[in-house]
Amino acid sequence: MIQTRTLLLALAAACLGLLATALYLQHVLDMLPCPLCVIQRYLFLAIAVGCLWGAAGRNSAPGVLLALAAALGGLGTAGKHLYVLAHPGLSCGIDPMETILNKIPTATLLPSVFRADGLCEDATAPWFGLSIPQWALLWFGICALALAWALLRRRRA
Numbered sequence: 582m583i584q585t586r587t588l589l590l591a592l593a594a595a596c597l598g599l600l601a602t603a604l605y606l607q608h609v610l611d612m613l614p615c616p617l618c619v620i621q622r623y624l625f626l627a628i629a630v631g632c633l634w635g636a637a638g639r640n641s642a643p644g645v646l647l648a649l650a651a652a653l654g655g656l657g658t659a660g661k662h663l664y665v666l667a668h669p670g671l672s673c674g675i676d677p678m679e680t681i682l683n684k685i686p687t688a689t690l691l692p693s694v695f696r697a698d699g700l701c702e703d704a705t706a707p708w709f710g711l712s713i714p715q716w717a718l719l720w721f722g723i724c725a726l727a728l729a730w731a732l733l734r735r736r737r738a
Contacts, residue, residue: 586636586732592648592724593632596625599720602618604694606713613699616679617662619688620665622695622719627651628724635731642732649728656719662714665701 603622606612614622618726635644679697682688688695708716 585641585734586592587662588731589632589636589641589645589648592727593629593636594726595720596632599625599717600629605701606708607692614715615699615701616682616696616697617658617660617701618699618713619682619695619717620658621655621662621696621721623687624651624655624721627727629654632728645710645732649732650723652721652725652728654720659714659718659721662701662722663712663718664713666714669702 600622603614604619607614626676628651631646631648631651633644635641635648638644682695682697686694688697706712711719
C-alpha cells in the first residue's frame with residue numbers, strides 16, 4: 582500500500598509539473614493566461630506547498646488540509662472557467678478581477694508566471710483532446726480525491 586508521504590510528494594510533483602506545462606503553453610505556444618487561469622496556477626502552487634509541508638513534518642494534517650482546501654477551490658475555479666466557456670456572452674477578460682490579480686506582489690515580481698493577460702474564451706483549443714480548463718478540473722479532482730483519501734487514512738491509523 583502506498584505511503585502517505587509518497588502520495589504527497591507525488592501530488593506535489595504533479596502540481597509542479599502542471600505549472601511547468603502552463604508555462605510551456607504560455608511561453609512556447611503563446612497561450613496567454615486569463616484571470617481564472619492565473620487563479621488556478623496559484624491553487625496548484627498551494628496544493629504543492631501543502632503537500633510538501635505535509636510530507637516534511639511528523640503531522641501531515643495541516644499541510645493536507647491546506648492542499649485539500651486549494652484543490653476544492655480549484656474545482657470551483659475550473660468549474661467557473663468551464664461555465665464561462667459554455668456561455669459565450671460571459672467574460673472574465675478586462676475586469677476588476679484581472680486588475681486586482683495583476684497588482685498582487687507575485688504578479689509584479691514574476692509577471693511571466695502570474696500576470697493575467699489573456700481572455701477566458703481563448704482556452705477552448707483542445708490539448709490532447711481536452712481544453713485547458715477541463716484538464717485543470719480533472720487534475721483538481723484527482724488531487725482532491727487523493728488528499729481526502731490521505732486525510733481519512735491518517736484518521737484511521
